[in-house]
Amino acid sequence: xxxxxxxxxxxxxxxxxxxxPVLIGVIFLxxxxxxxxxVNPCSIWYPHADETxxxxxEAQFNQPLWTQFWNYxxxxxxxxxxxxxxxxxxYPTIAAALPATLELVFASLFLMIFIGIPLxxxxxxxxxxxxxxxxxxxxxxxxxxxxxxxxxIAAIFLAPAxxxxxxxxxxxxxxxxxxxxxxxxxxxxxxxxxxTVDALAHLILPASVLAFINMGIATRMTRSSMLEVLPLxxxxxxxxxxxxxxxxxxxxxxxxSLITTTTVLGITAGGLLSGTVVVEEVFTxxxxxxxxxxxxxxxxxxxxxxxxxAVVAIFAVGxxxxxxxxxxxxGILDPRVEWR
Amino acid sequence: MGVRDTLRLFWAVLxxxxxxxxxxxxxxxxxxxxxxxxxxxxxxxxxxxxxTSSASYAPPSWAHPLGTDNIGLDIYSEVxxxxxxxxxxxxxxxxxxxxxxxxxxxxxxxWDRPGTAGGASSIVILRTTDVxxxxxxxxLALAITISLGRGPWQAVLALMLTWWPYYVRLVRxxxxxxxxxxxxxxxxxxxxxxxxxxxxxxxxxxxxxxVVYLTMDIGTVLxxxxxxxxxxxxxxxxxxxxxxxxxxxxxxxxLPIASYPWLVFGPGAAIFLTVLAFSLLGDGLRDVLDPRxxxxxVRSRSRPLPEVPAEASPAxxxxxxxxLSGEVPQxx
Numbered sequence: 001x002x003x004x005x006x007x008x009x010x011x012x013x014x015x016x017x018x019x020x021p022v023l024i025g026v027i028f029l030x031x032x033x034x035x036x037x038x039v040n041p042c043s044i045w046y047p048h049a050d051e052t053x054x055x056x057x058e059a060q061f062n063q064p065l066w067t068q069f070w071n072y073x074x075x076x077x078x079x080x081x082x083x084x085x086x087x088x089x090x091y092p093t094i095a096a097a098l099p100a101t102l103e104l105v106f107a108s109l110f111l112m113i114f115i116g117i118p119l120x121x122x123x124x125x126x127x128x129x130x131x132x133x134x135x136x137x138x139x140x141x142x143x144x145x146x147x148x149x150x151x152x153i154a155a156i157f158l159a160p161a162x163x164x165x166x167x168x169x170x171x172x173x174x175x176x177x178x179x180x181x182x183x184x185x186x187x188x189x190x191x192x193x194x195x196t197v198d199a200l201a202h203l204i205l206p207a208s209v210l211a212f213i214n215m216g217i218a219t220r221m222t223r224s225s226m227l228e229v230l231p232l233x234x235x236x237x238x239x240x241x242x243x244x245x246x247x248x249x250x251x252x253x254x255x256x257s258l259i260t261t262t263t264v265l266g267i268t269a270g271g272l273l274s275g276t277v278v279v280e281e282v283f284t285x286x287x288x289x290x291x292x293x294x295x296x297x298x299x300x301x302x303x304x305x306x307x308x309x310a311v312v313a314i315f316a317v318g319x320x321x322x323x324x325x326x327x328x329x330x331g332i333l334d335p336r337v338e339w340r
Numbered sequence: 341m342g343v344r345d346t347l348r349l350f351w352a353v354l355x356x357x358x359x360x361x362x363x364x365x366x367x368x369x370x371x372x373x374x375x376x377x378x379x380x381x382x383x384x385x386x387x388x389x390x391x392t393s394s395a396s397y398a399p400p401s402w403a404h405p406l407g408t409d410n411i412g413l414d415i416y417s418e419v420x421x422x423x424x425x426x427x428x429x430x431x432x433x434x435x436x437x438x439x440x441x442x443x444x445x446x447x448x449x450x451w452d453r454p455g456t457a458g459g460a461s462s463i464v465i466l467r468t469t470d471v472x473x474x475x476x477x478x479x480l481a482l483a484i485t486i487s488l489g490r491g492p493w494q495a496v497l498a499l500m501l502t503w504w505p506y507y508v509r510l511v512r513x514x515x516x517x518x519x520x521x522x523x524x525x526x527x528x529x530x531x532x533x534x535x536x537x538x539x540x541x542x543x544x545x546x547x548x549x550x551v552v553y554l555t556m557d558i559g560t561v562l563x564x565x566x567x568x569x570x571x572x573x574x575x576x577x578x579x580x581x582x583x584x585x586x587x588x589x590x591x592x593x594x595l596p597i598a599s600y601p602w603l604v605f606g607p608g609a610a611i612f613l614t615v616l617a618f619s620l621l622g623d624g625l626r627d628v629l630d631p632r633x634x635x636x637x638v639r640s641r642s643r644p645l646p647e648v649p650a651e652a653s654p655a656x657x658x659x660x661x662x663x664l665s666g667e668v669p670q671x672x
Contacts, residue, residue, distance in 0.1 A: 025471030033484045133359055140623060144615035146563045148570045149588060149608050156598050220623070274476035278571060292479065297486040297572060308483055316475040 003338055008328065011339035015324050019317070026316040027076070030309045031069050072306070082306025084295070090307050094288055098314070099181035100169065101280065101287030105272050107207035108214065112268070116215040117261060120222025121249055127227060135223075139216040147275045150209045151282035158205065165202050168284050170195060206283040214271045218264045225257035262329045269322030273315045288314065353628045360624025366617030374424040387417035389580045400602050407602035410595060413578060415606040422582040422607070426614070429496055429583075430562045434554055436500040441507025442550070444469070448508065449515030450538055465508065472505035478564055485572045492575045492583060495568050503561065510553055514546035552629055556622030559615035566611055584611050 042057040060068070072082060081091040116139075123135040142150075159166035169183035176190035184203060187195035229235060230253055238252045239245075276289030277296075284290070288311050295307035331337045354361045376383055387393060392412035393404070400407045406415035448465040451458025472480075477499075484498035518524065519542060527537050566585025569575045575586035584607040591603040 021467070022471050022474045025468075026475050029471065030475075030480065030483055033480065034487050036487060128357070133357075136359055136620075136623065140616055140619045141612075143619050144559060144563070144612050146566045146570070146585070146588075146608075146611055148567060148592075149604070149611070152592055152597070152604065153608075157601070160598075224627075270476040274478040277479070277482075278567060281571075293571060296479075296482045303486050308486075312475055312479050312483065315479060319474055319476065 003331065003335070007339050008331070012324065012328070015320075015327075019320050022320060023313060023316060027073070027309060027313050028069065030312045031072060031305075032065070034303070034305045034308060035065060035068060072309075081310050084304040084307050090304075090310050093291065094307070094310055094314070096181055097286055097288045097291050100183070100285060101273075101276050101289055103182040103184065104203070104206055104210065104276060104280070104285060104287060104289075107203050108210035108272055109268075111207055111211035112215050112218050112264075115211070116218035117222045117254070117258075118250075119215075120219040120261075121226055121254060123219065123223040124226030124230060125249065127223075132223075135219065139219045142212040142214070143216040145213055147209070147213055147278040148282065150213055151206070151279045154205050154209045155282050164205050165198075166205055166283055167202075169199060169202050169286065171198050171202075206279050206285055210272060210275045210279050213275060214268045217267055217271075218261060221264055222254075222257060222261050225260040226253060229253050229257050259330065259333045262326050262333060264326075266319075266323035266326035269319045270315075273318050353625060357624050357627070359620050360627075363617050363620025363622075363624060366613065367621055370423070370427065370614055370617055373420070374427045377420055378424040381421060385414075385417035385420050387414040389418075389421055389582060390578055391417075397600065406606035407600070409591065409600075409603055411578075415602065418578075418582045418587060419584065419606045419610045422584050422587070422610070425492075425581055426562060426565075426584050426610075429492070429565060430558045433496060433499045433503055433561045433565070434557050437503040437507050437557075438550070438554060440500075441504035442511045444504070445508040445511025446515055446538065446543070449512035450519055450542065452516075466512075469505045469508045472502065473509070477502040477505075478567060481564070481568055482572055485568055490573065490576060492581070495565065495572070495575065499561065499565060499568070506557075507550075510550060511546065514549055515542055518542055518545050549629055552622060552625040554622075555618055555625060559618035559622070562611060562615050562618075584608075 042054050042061065060071075063071075075082060079091075081089065081094070083089055084093070119135050119138065123132045126132045155166040158164070165171060170187075174187065174190075174192075174195055176186065176192060176195070178186045179189060180186055183199040184196060187199045235248060235253050238248045243252075273289075276285075276287060277292050278289070279285070280287045280289035281293040291307060292311040295304040295311060297303040328339070331339050354364055373384070377385075390413070393408060393414055394412060395404065395408050396410055396412040398404050398408040398412075404414050404416060406419060408414055444465045447458070448462040452462040453459050480502045481495075481498040484501060485495050488494035488498060524537060524541055527541050528534075532541075566583075566588065569583060569585030570589040570592075573589060575583050577583070577586040577590040579586075587607040588604055588611075591597060591600075591607075595603060597604050
């Protein structure tokens with residue numbers, strides 16, 4: 001394997017093929033674990049239903065686990081993602097909610113890159129001194145904060161203090177059609193500056209909470225790879241040329257250490273995605289995280305198995321794809337790496 | 341390395357960075373407090389588990405350092421009583437994961453010659469691990485918790501079932517790095533049995549990175565556990581065995597916490613400080629293990645750190661090469 005476009009194609013193809021058994025495994029495991037001990041959710045699901053509905057529902061759950069799984073999986077292959085406990089199809093709900101989650105995740109990724117990485121540079125520059133210690137305490141504080149605690153504190157105490165909204169995507173229902181279901185993007189497509197600012201204000205707090213909690217790895221990896229690069233000769237010669245410290249750091253040194261930091265993308269994908277479950281619920285963000293929260297019985301709701309399995313499977317795909325993108329970027333940034 | 345050398349190295353690491361030392365002291369104090377609470381709680385608290393005081397909604401005061409709730413429970417006593425349980429839960433989950441994941445990783449890493457029974461089992465182990473690693477363990481643990489029902493032990497079991505895969509990757513990577521070293525081959529040439537080689541020569545030499553990762557992980561597990569307590573409402577509260585995550589979840593649901601901030605401050609600060617303590621310690625230890633940051637540490641100090649034996653620092657989790665070839669444990 002080498003570095004041509006064809007090799008990249010084969011690499012991506014291979015990795016996507018590997019995704020298939022992983023995905024089947026994830027769906028099977030989630031199905032198995034959600035169904036193994038549940039005796040019969042029908043009476044919880046339909047408290048006021050007539051007898052035929054309940055019997056129909058029970059007939060489904062009285063089958064052997066394998067038969068149930070096969071029925072579910074066969075439906076899935078035909079594009080039927082199952083129904084929620086209120087007999088609503090899962091797919092349209094998730095399809096409409098997924099973009100909002102992606103928007104939130106990309107916004108936090110943006111913050112992580114433009115705050116977390118410079119923090120790592122500062123820490124490496126002042127290794128062993130107070131700025132280094134301060135940065136370490138900062139990123140470990142994010143690490144040590146349970147997501148819901150951070151979200152609740154931000155929503156209840158920070159939001160009023162900063163005058164930021166902490167509820168939903170817009171202050172009022174938008175007068176324009178939502179093509180992409182991403183709040184900021186929709187407002188920009190509609191050329192509506194007022195709603196764009198409003199959407200951004202709504203995005204800041206949840207994205208910051210998510211970024212703060214997951215930033216540690218980015219900062220840490222930038223710091224350690226910068227520490228490796230800084231004593232190298234080319235950095236010294238850049239300094240001797242008389243370049244300003246800023247350019248030495250951010251143009252010459254960081255460029256080489258960024259190669260390591262791209263792997264952050266893959267590593268934090270899991271944390272960011274599972275973080276949305278709590279953050280979206282607290283900030284009433286209309287994404288699949290909040291959907292998962294309710295599907296998994298958050299706040300005492302009746303569990304929605306098909307919805308839960310679908311969200312878990314989507315998150316698994318997200319993690320695998322993020323790792324794939326990280327590996328591709330890695331090969332682009334580092335000419336020594338071969339895609340294999 | 342003898343015990344004395346290990347202790348001396350440990351002390352040098354602590355002295356190298358004040359934050360690592362602070363983390364170590366915090367961990368020591370927490371463990372000490374948990375020990376006292378487990379033996380005789382009345383030395384430190386004045387109220388029993390579900391014992392109410394006369395004051396309800398009392399803000400923090402001398403009599404109630406962290407205030408009281410709507411029915412007069414003393415938050416300080418509740419938080420302190422939860423300490424041994426929460427530390428124990430974190431240790432139990434991490435311990436079980438190290439045992440399960442470590443054993444599987446050892447098997448997958450040591451007996452991996454293709455075409456043999458070991459090679460086949462190695463493939464099965466690694467592919468299963470891949471499936472588990474593909475999805476955020478929080479979600480799987482949540483799914484298991486809602487299906488097992490509410491209760492602290494259900495949540496512990498759910499996390500144990502989902503937490504081990506990282507250790508398979510970690511241990512396998514370390515074993516792969518160690519097993520071709522000359523001293524292993526020398527032991528084999530000397531006729532030492534395979535089981536003995538694994539136990540005495542392989543396991544001992546991969547312990548160091550695993551202990552470091554584990555220190556960090558105790559904190560992470562506590563965060564995830566309390567998140568499960570929050571989302572799945574997994575643990576009933578108030579109860580005879582209070583738990584921080586369930587306290588937070590409960591107060592956040594029943595009371596407007598903007599008016600009674602101390603109700604979330606107590607358990608929230610407890611979780612935060614405990615996790616921060618283990619993270620400071622683990623992060624500092626990892627700096628020393630990472631060959632790249634260690635070089636920088638050694639350079640910046642007049643008194644150099646004792647050299648860690650080279651074979652004890654193979655591919656680090658953030659090693660780019662290891663990352664590409666898929667040897668990396670991914671954090672939750």
